[in-house]
Amino acid sequence: MKGWSEELDRAAQAIAGAPEVALACHEWPDGDALGSMMALFHLCRAQGRSSLASWPEPEEVAPHYRFLPGLDATTPPARFPSEPAVMVTFDCGSIERLGKLQVAARSAHHLIVLDHHATNSGYGSINAIDPNAAATAVMVRRLARRLDWPLNRDAALCLYTGLVTDTGRFQYANTTPEVFALAQELAAFDLPIESITRELFEKSRFAYIQMAAACLTRMRLDAGTGLVSATITEEDLGRFGVALEETEGFIDLVRRTAEARVAVVARYAPDGARVSLRSMDGTDVGAVAVSLGGGGHAHAAGFTHAGSVEEAVELVRAALAG
Numbered sequence: 001m002k003g004w005s006e007e008l009d010r011a012a013q014a015i016a017g018a019p020e021v022a023l024a025c026h027e028w029p030d031g032d033a034l035g036s037m038m039a040l041f042h043l044c045r046a047q048g049r050s051s052l053a054s055w056p057e058p059e060e061v062a063p064h065y066r067f068l069p070g071l072d073a074t075t076p077p078a079r080f081p082s083e084p085a086v087m088v089t090f091d092c093g094s095i096e097r098l099g100k101l102q103v104a105a106r107s108a109h110h111l112i113v114l115d116h117h118a119t120n121s122g123y124g125s126i127n128a129i130d131p132n133a134a135a136t137a138v139m140v141r142r143l144a145r146r147l148d149w150p151l152n153r154d155a156a157l158c159l160y161t162g163l164v165t166d167t168g169r170f171q172y173a174n175t176t177p178e179v180f181a182l183a184q185e186l187a188a189f190d191l192p193i194e195s196i197t198r199e200l201f202e203k204s205r206f207a208y209i210q211m212a213a214a215c216l217t218r219m220r221l222d223a224g225t226g227l228v229s230a231t232i233t234e235e236d237l238g239r240f241g242v243a244l245e246e247t248e249g250f251i252d253l254v255r256r257t258a259e260a261r262v263a264v265v266a267r268y269a270p271d272g273a274r275v276s277l278r279s280m281d282g283t284d285v286g287a288v289a290v291s292l293g294g295g296g297h298a299h300a301a302g303f304t305h306a307g308s309v310e311e312a313v314e315l316v317r318a319a320l321a322g
């Protein structure tokens, strides 16, 4: 695989010559996936470039990302072009995470992969993947510079969302001077930092907080492996009337445990348990996730298990013990 910088040059060339750009991010998109994709969507529009943005079904957006501008103008996956001339994927470490949009990705003339996951398989025809970038949003900013496309406020708001979520509010180890420099550039677009922060991190429905409390009382700490684990079952969601996409931040409560090295949360979903891993001591949870069919970063990763949430936790326990 070529270096990301050279690949970004090729990506800019492909996009500069394309009449239409089809954008897609991974299933159950997070702040970086949605933010980096919608940022390029806004930049294309500002250039008068035809563009569409999509992600796999279910097309739910977690409530804390619904303030992002442009989400009302996205395209359902069923109406995504089947053979796009230029398709770009964002924050998507493997082609499988595109769900049914995989078909379009495999038929695209140019498939540009913008990402920062070290575990990315490089499934594109152009792979701009920098594992040292704090967020895919950083890659989009670099791409815009190569295209000579100026930022605008909507794009800045979307990029900031990707940056602030993937750095854990500028607290994780990936918070480099480059991150602060980009944050400064973006904040200069008069972004409403306080309300963005509340939307993203500080606001949850009463029902979710009550459900989280109930789930936290069942949290388990395994002194031997240093694993703290918690589950959200189908019954928890039903009893409190909470939707899966509301529960994305639950891992951030569990990983606070001082005695733990690794935190795992397994959440019920119709297609299997959705498992999130966080490392607090340098344990490479990305490698654990890969061994269980998923991917991610060394400090934050995940996988899906076609079975119960309890089984999923046991798989992680066994992987860490072995």
Ligand SMILES: [Mn+2]
Pocket: 032, 033, 091, 116, 134, 135, 136, 166
């Ligand atoms: Mn990301």
